[in-house]
Amino acid sequence: MNLAFSYIIPAVQWFFFLYFVVVNLGYMMLNAVALSAIYKYMQRRAMEGMEKQFSRLRPPVSILIPAYNEAATISSSVRSMLQINYSEYEVVVINDGSRDDTLAALKRDFGLVMVPEAVRRRLESKPVRGAYVSRLHPKLRVIDKENGGKSDSLNAGINASRFPLFCCVDADSILEHDSLTKVVQPFLEDPHTIAAGGSVRAVNGCTVSGGHLLKSALPKNPVALFQIIEYFRGYLIGRLGWSELNSLMIISGAFGLFKKEAVIEAGGYDTGTVGEDMELVVRLHRLMREKRKKYSISFIPDPVCWTEVPEDLVTLRGQRIRWQRGLAESMYLNRSLLFSRHGGMVGWFTMPFLIAFELFGSVIEVAGFFFTIIGFLLGVVSLKAFLAFIFLAIGLGIMLSVNSLLIEELSFKVYKKPSNALTLFLFAVAENFGYRQYNSWWRVVGLWRFAAGKRGGWGEMKRRGLER
DSSP states (O other): HHHHIIHHHHHHHHHHHHHHHHHHHHHHHHHHHHHHHHHHHHHHHHHHHHHHHHGGGOOOOEEEEEEOOOOOTTTHHHHHHTTOOOOSSSEEEEEESSSSSHHHHHHHHHTTEEEEEEEEESSOOOOOOEEEEESTTTTTEEEEEOOHHHHHHHHHHHHOOOEEEEEOOOOTTEEOOOHHHHTTHHHHTTEEEEEEEEEEEEEESSSSETEEEEOOOSSOOOOHHHHHEEEEEIIIIIIIHHTTOOOOOOOTTTTTEEEEHHHHHHHHHOOTTHHHHHHHHHHHHHHHHHTOOOOOOEEEEEEEEEEEOOOOHHHHHHHHHHHHHHHHHHHTGGGGGOOOTTTTTIIIIHHHHIIIIISSHHHHHHHHHHHHHHHHHSOOOOOOHHHHHHHIIIIHHHHHHHHHHHHHHHOOOOOOHHHHHHHHHHHHHHHTTTHHHHHHHHHHHHHHHHHOOOOOOOOOOOOOSSOO
């Protein structure tokens, strides 16, 4: 017993202290890199006329929308894609054997007619039951296939696509009218670009009509408000920082642009993982480095895509468990990149960082809170040590969240009302008291399910619909 009090408990305390110091230092470093990157980006964006200069050089793009039971949102989403301001593109909806009225809604709202279509099958996918074109919108096609999941749908969409770049967009999302113009820019500036992503924001609370975002506004639902803070932190700090170091490991499934030949060469989307978007990007890194090819994967911080986020804890829980399993699967399937001879920044820094702080960080965070709080209540952890832990675990978390909010306010400021900034600040503080710990627990569950070998599916999300 004396041994425990003298050595083990202090050693455990120091382990948790050092862990939170290192993880916060890591995120502060990303903060600094992201701040520098966004400053340079805002300067470049101020050069008006640059878009017109490149307008005739833009490559045509196929927009792929996988849809499974999306009757509530699919028509609004497709309408938003059809109003994009871009020189040449097509919209391909892949109906993944929906059991609701997704296909019926598309037929009704866009005047679909079935046509015979020969498709070059370059990636494996479930059988296609039929192909449709729209009598009202020549850019729109619909592929109706047997259910196989999101990855399988995207592979079928890549087979059916006609253009060298494809953009995958979730069916519960709408795009800004200049989304493609912005996200294609890295491909024009660097011919070695193989993928690019853009910032995704929560559409909850916004006014949407006819597939157009008319007005951005904050939702009243607290669960959605917490996620807005998370999206600021994840996109503006995380992805922008990693992109600046050319080691971006995830492009959101809600909106990402890819070079089709590079993805086909990599084998397309993996149908055995629930984190297909991240797994594909990590695999592209691995294969490009193994083949010693020069490549670039970029991220633009402009808000280009608006997506519906969960408004209830049950749906959010399922989403976060799925995300964590996806992270674990991506790291495991591409583990040969870790500390490999050609791993570079990705293999020697980014992957270890994600494994230590994103994959297993949730376990250490939950264990740290449990150990410190229970230890304090039992009298084996001193008040001084308890307060130091709370400062490291919560105080620095608040600082990072508020900092991401500050960057958003200084750069894009998508929520215009002055009272919005105050609301977001209060939620940036409040998320560290309960919400973040809940999230960490769900991530532990996701990691456990991966370790236990439990399979997961695409899953369904409660929809309110985009039009409001």
